[in-house]
Each structure stands twice: as structure tokens, then as C-alpha cells.
Amino acid sequence: MILLSAKGLKLAFGGVKAADGIDLDVRNGEFLAIIGPNGAGKTTFINMVTGYLTPQAGEIHYDGQPLVGLAPRRLVRLGIARSFQLPQLFLEHTVAENVALAIAAREGLWSPIRPLMRSAWRAEADDILAQFDLSDIAERRADTLNEGARKLTDIAMAVALKPRLILMDEPTSGVAASEKISIVETLVRVLRTAGVTAVFVEHDMDVVSRFADRVAVWSQGKIAALGPPGAVLTDPNVLRDVIGIETEAGHAAA
Numbered sequence: 025m026i027l028l029s030a031k032g033l034k035l036a037f038g039g040v041k042a043a044d045g046i047d048l049d050v051r052n053g054e055f056l057a058i059i060g061p062n063g064a065g066k067t068t069f070i071n072m073v074t075g076y077l078t079p080q081a082g083e084i085h086y087d088g089q090p091l092v093g094l095a096p097r098r099l100v101r102l103g104i105a106r107s108f109q110l111p112q113l114f115l116e117h118t119v120a121e122n123v124a125l126a127i128a129a130r131e132g133l134w135s136p137i138r139p140l141m142r143s144a145w146r147a148e149a150d151d152i153l154a155q156f157d158l159s160d161i162a163e164r165r166a167d168t169l170n171e172g173a174r175k176l177t178d179i180a181m182a183v184a185l186k187p188r189l190i191l192m193d194e195p196t197s198g199v200a201a202s203e204k205i206s207i208v209e210t211l212v213r214v215l216r217t218a219g220v221t222a223v224f225v226e227h228d229m230d231v232v233s234r235f236a237d238r239v240a241v242w243s244q245g246k247i248a249a250l251g252p253p254g255a256v257l258t259d260p261n262v263l264r265d266v267i268g269i270e271t272e273a274g275h276a277a278a
């Protein structure tokens with residue numbers, strides 16, 4: 025079953041074609057990685073799917089329903105959540121409070137003038153933090169966390185929205201190399217257990233080859249290649265143009 029379907033998406037900023045005819049079907053339950061050079065339009069795609077940008081042409085369907093023109097909050101209600109390249113945490117609040125605030129937002133009850141911690145929210149936040157192995161830092165203020173814990177907390181907040189689809193923009197950027205794999209292992213375990221479909225932008229090819237079911241290669245607002253990591257990441261054109269590795273086959277193809 026196709027959960028998300030994009031067809032003919034176009035969006036230009038002045039003369040820059042950030043999306044130049046994007047067609048992509050995301051299957052229910054899959055982990056799809058998006059790779060590609062800086063400026064290829066990867067974040068623009070995530071912004072269009074999550075309602076932060078409106079395409080100038082094309083259609084997006086989620087679970088069969090058209091979603092272009094719907095506001096981000098509406099899309100969250102439909103089950104689409106995201107995490108950001110720079111985590112959007114409430115820095116002066118603890119990790120548990122951040123997750124509880126996401127739960128309150130999901131319930132439509134969040135209010136800046138009533139920062140009341142309801143016991144049901146707290147219990148649910150504790151449960152989510154346990155899934156992410158973050159119980160030990162539940163009482164830490166968000167501004168004291170290292171980048172890996174910040175990223176996981178941001179994703180825990182997205183999971184608190186109970187999504188069917190999550191879009192993650194560079195979940196490992198800024199995370200120490202030694203921590204990357206364990207962080208992705210954790211988030212993949214949580215998302216797979218919850219049956220969440222995931223689209224994630226990733227620059228680390230080790231992460232992509234270990235955790236993605238399929239890889240889409242972005243290049244100048246288009247999808248240049250799409251398929252399982254074993255095929256895409258050994259394609260000489262992808263190696264040369266996207267990953268920047270010259271191979272004999274790559275030279276021959278040039």
C-alpha cells in the first residue's frame with residue numbers, strides 16, 4: 025500500500041528550481057532515505073509534505089487524500105509529523121516536559137499561560153522516553169543536552185503526536201560519529217515497533233545502507249535514482265555525482 029504519493033511537484037525560488045517535477049511513492053511501513061548534495065531540494069520536499077511550503081504545481085496524496093494547501097497543524101492531526109535539522113525544543117524545559125508539551129499539543133490543550141503538567145501526560149511522556157532509552161535524562165533541561173540527546177528528544181516529541189508518517193531532516197547531523205549508529209538504532213527500533221513509516225534526509229552513507237529500505241537520490245530538484253541501498257549506493261553515477269567518489273565505472277560512464 026502507498027501511504028504518501030507525490031506527483032509532478034514543482035517549486036522555484038526565483039530562478040532556483042528547488043523542486044522540478046518530483047514523483048515519489050512512499051510505501052506503508054518503509055524507511056526511505058533521501059540523499060543528495062546541498063541545495064538539491066531535500067528540505068524543500070519535506071517542507072511541502074508537512075505543509076510549510078506549498079508547491080507551485082503537482083499533487084501530494086496521503087492515505088489517498090489530497091494534502092496540498094493544508095496547514096501543518098492539520099497535517100499533524102492526519103498523522104504526519106516531522107523532526108528538524110535543528111531540533112525545536114523548549115530549551116528552558118526538561119526533556120519530560122518537552123514530550124508532555126507535545127502530548128498536550130496533540131490533545132489540543134497546550135497553552136503557554138497554563139503550563140500545567142497533567143499526570144496522564146507525564147505518564148505517557150515517561151513511557152515514550154523509556155522507549156527511546158531517555159529515562160535517565162527525563163529531568164534534565166533541554167539546553168544542557170548533547171546533540172544526540174537533543175535529536176532523540178525532538179523525535180520523541182514527534183512520536184508523541186502518534187504519527188503514521190514521520191519526516192526527519194538529517195536526524196544525525198551534528199551528532200558525534202561514535203554516537204550516530206546507536207542513535208539511529210534507537211529511533212528505528214521505536215518507529216518500527218510503532219509501525220511508523222519514515223522518510224529521512226541523511227548524509228551518512230553507513231546509516232543509509234544499514235537502515236533504509238529504499239534510497240531516493242535528489243539532484244537539482246529532481247529524483248536522479250531510486251531503489252534499495254545495495255543498488256543505488258553502488259551506482260557509478262550516484263557515487264560520482266552525489267557521494268563524490270570516482271570509480272573506474274564512473275569514469276567510463278562520464
Ligand SMILES: Nc1ncnc2c1ncn2[C@@H]1O[C@H](COP(=O)(O)OP(=O)(O)OP(=O)(O)O)[C@@H](O)[C@H]1O
Binds near residue numbers: 064065067068069
Ligand atoms: N525559502 C527559500 N527562499 C529562497 N530560496 C530557497 C528557500 N528554501 C530553499 N531555497 C533554495 O532552494 C534550493 C534547495 O534548498 P533545500 O534547502 O531544499 O536543499 P537541501 O537539499 O535540503 O540542502 P541542504 O542539504 O543544504 O539542507 C537551494 O538553492 C536553496 O537555497
